[in-house]
Amino acid sequence: MFVQGIAASLHRTAFLLCGDWYLADDLVQEALAKAYSHWRKVQRADNPSAYVRRILINEARRHWRRARPADFTDMSEMATPDLSDGVVKRADLLRALQELPLRQRATVVLRFLEGLSERETAAALKCSEGTVKSQTSRALIKLKSVLNQGEH
């Protein structure tokens, strides 16, 4: 039940972390397998969901070191509501997201996709709430800067 409840959320997070649905499939499978192999620790954790998210993010980090750049061409024609009252293509946003360091990317995804609080995000990333704040702030500055590049 726990896995069923968290799987879809992990899958979404994994996709935004790596930019590839197939790799996201693999990352989630591996993260859940690792959670299974550490099941007692998961059960004992103050926040089991945060524990499993942390495994996923570590998996993403491990894969990212040797991953090829994600291919966003298949998304290039799809548009999404703009961040600044204009039109921004999904591929642009996804690409901008991928240009962030993994920790900042994870912070943005957990905060703004999954709607986690700063405290929950800090638990998932095993860092302080202050770090979440600063990472979020830096990420938003960079995202805005990258996304604005195409407007001039």
Place this chain on the structure above:
Amino acid sequence: MSNDNLSTALKNIVGDRPYTPDFDQIEDRGRKLRHRRTAWRAGAAGGFAVAAIAAVAVATSSTGVQTPPRDIAAPGSATSVAAQPPLVQLVGYLTTAEKPAGDATLVLRDTDGIKVYDLWADNGDYYFAKTRAGLPAQVKGGKNRGEEGYRKAVAAARLAAKGDLTAARKQMIGAWAPKGTVLPTDAPGAVTLVPGKLPADKGKKYKSNLADNWVWNNSMDALKAGAGDPAVRAGVLRLLNQMSEVKVTDGTAGGQAVLHLTAGEPAMSGTPQTLTIDAKTGVPISLAEGDQVGVTYTVSRVSLDDVAKGSF
């Protein structure tokens, strides 16, 4: 750019894509991970890692004078068997080597700079400390952490050293298996093609030999717990030598001759593992998994009484 807009944009990107995890695959993979971890667990800082240069230790006597332990000393010229593969030569030497003095093996385990101490008693007891100075209290306090799986793996290796490889392999496969487990029976090196279960692997087939996987993992356990006993090392090497997917290459590390034993498919699915041993003594030097940071071992013989007294 408002936070709400960003949130909406991200949600639009991921959409409502359905996703159902492959529970069978998760369970299967999770069990394998646990098994592998168990097989290499010893105290607080287990794990695989990159092989760095490791010295084969010399035992320190109670007087503080370092002398080479008998089992770790070089086997001599052995010219009559020079034509044999190095692993076979090594097994031949180990089979006749005497067990060295002492009743326990001390292993300094270094995982990427994190050093911890494992003390494996010949009777199967096991003590762990984060520092060398911490070991006496563990022994004096009777803080034995020995586990049946290690004892069984060591016993299987000793049996293999005596010659009954079929029985020894079966015993090694089952070293950590709970009672009632149906053990895999694949022949050494036999290949079974299994379909990939991950979504990205659909249609692919992988080489598998679960029995070899368990023999390899449990042999690593036996080799670590019985590193000070030439019979255990001989037995482990005999069992690994049966598996055609274990490739042996020679090399040097820190100026000493070593053998690298690398297990790939079908024993290992995915990343191969490489065990490095001293070419003349079979003492384990390091274990690495792919390009991950590794574990190195420094092995010496001691007596439990000396450790308890702090004079080792």
